Amino acid sequence: MKGLLRKMSVFQNPIEPPHIVKGWIDNKQNNGSGIEIPIFYPGTGKQVSVLIEDSEEDVNKAVLSARKTFEKSSWRRLSVEKRIEILESCRKLILDNIEELARLECLGTGLILREIKGFHIHRAAYNFRFFAQYISQAHGERYDNTEGYITLVNREPAGVVGLIAPWNAPLALATMKIASAIAFGNCAILKPSEQTPFSLIKLASLLQDVLPEGVLNLVNGRGPITGSSLVSHPGVDRISFTGGTVTGRKVMMDAGKQLTPCTMELGGKSANIIFASADYQRAIDGALIGIFSNNGQQCLAGSRILIEEKIFDQFVEEFVERTKKIVVGDPLNDETEIGPIASKQHMERILSFVEKAEEDGDKLLVGGKRHSEENNGYFIEPTAVLAKSNNSRTCQEEIFGPFASFISFSSEEEAINIANDTEYGLVSYIWSDHLPTIMRISEEMRSGVVWVNTPMMRELRAPFGGYHNSGVGREGGYSCEQFYTEEKTISIPKAPLNLKKFGK
Ligand code: NAD
Numbered sequence: 001m002k003g004l005l006r007k008m009s010v011f012q013n014p015i016e017p018p019h020i021v022k023g024w025i026d027n028k029q030n031n032g033s034g035i036e037i038p039i040f041y042p043g044t045g046k047q048v049s050v051l052i053e054d055s056e057e058d059v060n061k062a063v064l065s066a067r068k069t070f071e072k073s074s075w076r077r078l079s080v081e082k083r084i085e086i087l088e089s090c091r092k093l094i095l096d097n098i099e100e101l102a103r104l105e106c107l108g109t110g111l112i113l114r115e116i117k118g119f120h121i122h123r124a125a126y127n128f129r130f131f132a133q134y135i136s137q138a139h140g141e142r143y144d145n146t147e148g149y150i151t152l153v154n155r156e157p158a159g160v161v162g163l164i165a166p167w168n169a170p171l172a173l174a175t176m177k178i179a180s181a182i183a184f185g186n187c188a189i190l191k192p193s194e195q196t197p198f199s200l201i202k203l204a205s206l207l208q209d210v211l212p213e214g215v216l217n218l219v220n221g222r223g224p225i226t227g228s229s230l231v232s233h234p235g236v237d238r239i240s241f242t243g244g245t246v247t248g249r250k251v252m253m254d255a256g257k258q259l260t261p262c263t264m265e266l267g268g269k270s271a272n273i274i275f276a277s278a279d280y281q282r283a284i285d286g287a288l289i290g291i292f293s294n295n296g297q298q299c300l301a302g303s304r305i306l307i308e309e310k311i312f313d314q315f316v317e318e319f320v321e322r323t324k325k326i327v328v329g330d331p332l333n334d335e336t337e338i339g340p341i342a343s344k345q346h347m348e349r350i351l352s353f354v355e356k357a358e359e360d361g362d363k364l365l366v367g368g369k370r371h372s373e374e375n376n377g378y379f380i381e382p383t384a385v386l387a388k389s390n391n392s393r394t395c396q397e398e399i400f401g402p403f404a405s406f407i408s409f410s411s412e413e414e415a416i417n418i419a420n421d422t423e424y425g426l427v428s429y430i431w432s433d434h435l436p437t438i439m440r441i442s443e444e445m446r447s448g449v450v451w452v453n454t455p456m457m458r459e460l461r462a463p464f465g466g467y468h469n470s471g472v473g474r475e476g477g478y479s480c481e482q483f484y485t486e487e488k489t490i491s492i493p494k495a496p497l498n499l500k501k502f503g504k
Helices: 056-072 080-096 098-109 113-137 170-183 198-207 223-232 245-256 280-296 309-324 344-360 412-420 435-444 477-483
Strands: 023-025 028-030 036-041 046-052 141-143 149-157 160-164 187-191 216-218 238-242 262-265 271-274 304-308 363-366 383-386 403-409 427-431 449-452 485-493
Touching: 023 056, 023 198, 028 056, 056 160, 056 187, 056 216, 056 223, 080 098, 080 113, 080 170, 080 198, 098 113, 098 170, 098 198, 113 170, 113 477, 160 170, 160 223, 170 187, 170 198, 170 238, 170 477, 187 223, 198 216, 223 238, 223 245, 238 245, 245 262, 271 280, 271 412, 280 304, 280 309, 280 403, 280 427, 304 309, 304 412, 309 363, 309 383, 309 403, 344 363, 403 412, 412 435, 427 435, 435 449, 477 485
Parallel strands: 160 187, 160 238, 187 216, 238 262, 271 304, 271 427, 304 403, 383 403, 427 449
Antiparallel strands: 023 028, 023 216, 036 046, 141 149, 149 485, 363 383
């Protein structure tokens, strides 16, 4: 495969790894009391650091610290001007530390350094600016429709919020949660993925300079230990979770015991529907971007590529030719298009779908193997299969890697049926220049987001989230305001009431 790895045995770490990683509580590093967990750099497969897990006791300390700040300090009542100033300072701290944050993100995730610097970091910084701008316009409600009364609806911060992040894009995803939680006056406890804590720990340490003590605490560790202690803690008022659907179910069950409201940003198996009426070259570019960006590890990947019969053979052939030329390799190299998979276990899981595809009668079109040569990094060939039908496991299960499945369709009706025949419902992509087709298909899609003639386009003002097993609730300007605040209704009579007099 022409575009794939050359000799890779000399890959360097993106940055001198921190010897040991710990959480933050009360603006101080916390010496966690749990076990040590090794962390590996996906580019070499070598252990680079050790994380100290935070136990239930540490989580309790983090929650008490956040609760104290929320209840006893002026944080939740800060003026909007002051809060905007703080959010803007957070943004500036990120932009002033692009290089280090980006290299730490690369060290944890194996994402391509060029893309982290070009997109992820700017998105992380923008999340703070976006919520600063949002709160400058936020307002309550007032009703005087009922004669003699005025009723006000205030929004107050929800309290202490637990934020649980995945490993695939830690900075971009966790900052959406942090920025929105603090913009609305909450105190937050962040739990990064135990596989990719570096960049978020650095971010938390930077933000300690501008955030009062206890506003952002960070705990580390495995989901069933640290994550579960956070979710089950009675002192936590909200849980915002991004991760897999199976984990999401457990989190909701734990949170349900305390009736803690949750938002769930979960998995996807999104259909990328390409009509013969599409701009052909753009649709090919879009399909490649849709499945291979972010090393293929994205919830919104267009992983089921549905193509209208008339253009099917030609489209698949060109897609496969382009895939063969994709440069897989060192995430520090500017030419690289796909870097390593984030962990050995995940790489093996992705590759297991090659066997599943064979068992289900799919045809392997390209890729399908580990690409390691002398390097132990977690590299795999970008892969595509021709699915026997939409029932194949490659079409029904989230693979979460650079792995596409092709299916053909011959009518709009068939495209709709195939696209909606999934337990997920995060995103649908439509490629067509025919407006009635675009309108009809958009309306029929059972997904929270529809992108037409474009790869990922995240409008932060609009809700983002999924139908079915892709999630519960939404993230976005207004959606976050609703989630991170409590509504309080205050009714006042305009004049003294003439009250009924019991017992008189
Ligand atoms: P994961 O579910 O394994 O872990 C996510 C986080 O949850 C981690 O921090 C983990 O430690 C924690 N966790 C695990 N068990 C827990 C428990 N019992 N209680 C509390 N916390 C627990 O997911 P992942 O493998 O890190 O991420 C990949 C998944 O995330 C994919 O399914 C992907 O689709 C999904 N994802 C969704 C979105 C979205 O916006 N919808 C975005 C990115 C990733």
